[in-house]
Amino acid sequence: MNTEKNDLELEDDLFEHFRFDVPKGQEFVRIDKYLTNMIPNATRNKIQNAADNGDIYVNDVPVKSNYKVKPLDVIRILLAHPPFENRVDPENIPIDIVYEDEAMLILNKEAGMVVHPGHGNYTGTLVNALAYHFENLPMNSSERPGLVHRIDKDTSGLLVIAKTEAAMTHLAKQFEAKTSEREYIALVWGNVKEDQGTIEGNIGRHVKDRMQMAVFADPEIGKPAITHYKVLERLGYVTLISCKLETGRTHQIRVHMKHIGHPLFCDERYGG
Numbered sequence: 330m331n332t333e334k335n336d337l338e339l340e341d342d343l344f345e346h347f348r349f350d351v352p353k354g355q356e357f358v359r360i361d362k363y364l365t366n367m368i369p370n371a372t373r374n375k376i377q378n379a380a381d382n383g384d385i386y387v388n389d390v391p392v393k394s395n396y397k398v399k400p401l402d403v404i405r406i407l408l409a410h411p412p413f414e415n416r417v418d419p420e421n422i423p424i425d426i427v428y429e430d431e432a433m434l435i436l437n438k439e440a441g442m443v444v445h446p447g448h449g450n451y452t453g454t455l456v457n458a459l460a461y462h463f464e465n466l467p468m469n470s471s472e473r474p475g476l477v478h479r480i481d482k483d484t485s486g487l488l489v490i491a492k493t494e495a496a497m498t499h500l501a502k503q504f505e506a507k508t509s510e511r512e513y514i515a516l517v518w519g520n521v522k523e524d525q526g527t528i529e530g531n532i533g534r535h536v537k538d539r540m541q542m543a544v545f546a547d548p549e550i551g552k553p554a555i556t557h558y559k560v561l562e563r564l565g566y567v568t569l570i571s572c573k574l575e576t577g578r579t580h581q582i583r584v585h586m587k588h589i590g591h592p593l594f595c596d597e598r599y600g601g
Contacts, residue, residue, distance in 0.1 A: 351402040360385065361394035364406060371408070379406055383533025383551045391536065391550050407539055417446060417474065419461035420453065432496040433489060440485040445473045459490065466490070467497040478504055481580075486513070513572040513582055514561070517591040518601055521568040525559040528585040532578040541598060542580045544588040554578040556585040567594055 347368055361376045364385070368376075379385050380394040384407040387396060398404070428435040438444070438455060445456040459466060459475050466474035475490040477500045491497035503509040530544035533551025545551045555575035562569040568591065572582050583599045586592060592601035 347404075347406045347408070349402075349404040351398055351400055351404065353400045355398060355400045355402075357397045357399060359394065360387070360392060360396045360398050360404070363398045364404070368406070368408075375408070376406075379408055381552070383545065384408070386536070389536065391533065391545075393549060407534060417456055417460045418452065420457040421461050422453065422455075422458035424455070424458050424462060427487065432493050433491055433500065435487055435489055438480060438485060438488050440483050443482045444479045444488070445476060455488070463492065466492060467494045469497060469501070477501060507575070510573070513574070514569070515572060515582060515586070516564075516567050516569055516594040517586050518567055518594055519591045520563055520565070521558075521560050521570060521591055523560075525557070528556045528558065528589055530554060530585065530588060532581060532584055542578070542584045544584060552576070552578055554581050554585065556581060558586075 347364075349364075349367060361373055361380065364376045365371055365373045376385075377394040380392065380396075383391040385392055385394075385396075386405045387398075387402050389403075389405075425437040425439070426434055427437055436455075443454045446452070446454050456473055456476065463475070468474055469476050469491075475492065475497075477489045477491055477497065480486050480488065489500055491500050500509075530546075531548060531551035532542050532554040533545055535541040535543040543551075544554075553576060557573045557575070559571045560568055561571055570586075574581055578584075580599075583593050583596055583601075587599045587601075592599050594601055
């Protein structure tokens with residue numbers, strides 16, 4: 330059962346922590362410029378993206394890239410762990426293929442399987458399995474063979490895999506243009522009052538818990554996110570719902586449903 334969509338599996342996201350205690354003599358300067366000078370190999374664009382995602386904190390408050398650093402500020406920044414070596418070792422792991430032709434395949438990923446190698450999960454992933462069962466799969470923009478999209482480790486559901494460069498290009502364009510439709514089924518706690526509804530709220534990194542995302546009322550923090558839900562069945566203490574997303578933020582369904590008081594059933598990270 331799909332409990333969440335991807336675009337980015339937080340299980341695979343480890344973060345480098347940088348903390349800076351600004352000295353008394355520091356002149357006022359934009360924080361993106363300050364951090365670019367302070368962090369080895371960090372580009373200004375990377376720093377600005379971190380600010381847009383709500384991953385830069387000054388005195389425990391998220392700030393934008395134009396914030397002016399002041400003496401005695403305490404700055405923390407979370408950055409994606411640097412990519413590991415892009416070698417993928419083929420592993421004989423069974424995969425459940427539900428459709429295949431010369432250009433693509435659709436497979437059913439089981440819950441508990443990580444989609445691609447990352448920090449702490451270099452083996453046993455779906456990509457390791459694909460490397461064993463298929464030769465010369467095209468690489469996506471992140472140098473991951475065949476992957477067009479992802480879902481979370483603990484989510485089960487259908488994934489589209491490209492087998493040719495042309496298929497990779499066309500499928501990626503469909504996902505970007507939102508001409509392909511994806512539906513997610515989730516079991517949530519409580520009796521959802523409305524038969525259907527829309528949840529809107531910027532999603533960014535949680536201020537206190539780096540492994541969670543959160544909804545922010547301030548439109549300057551995080552990224553816009555829209556989730557449409559529909560009740561499929563009411564089961565007393567829990568409700569079965571269908572979700573369709575206009576955006577693809579990290580843990581979007583889990584965060585939005587928790588925000589309206591209905592966390593996903595058995596979702597330990599978000600209190601379900």
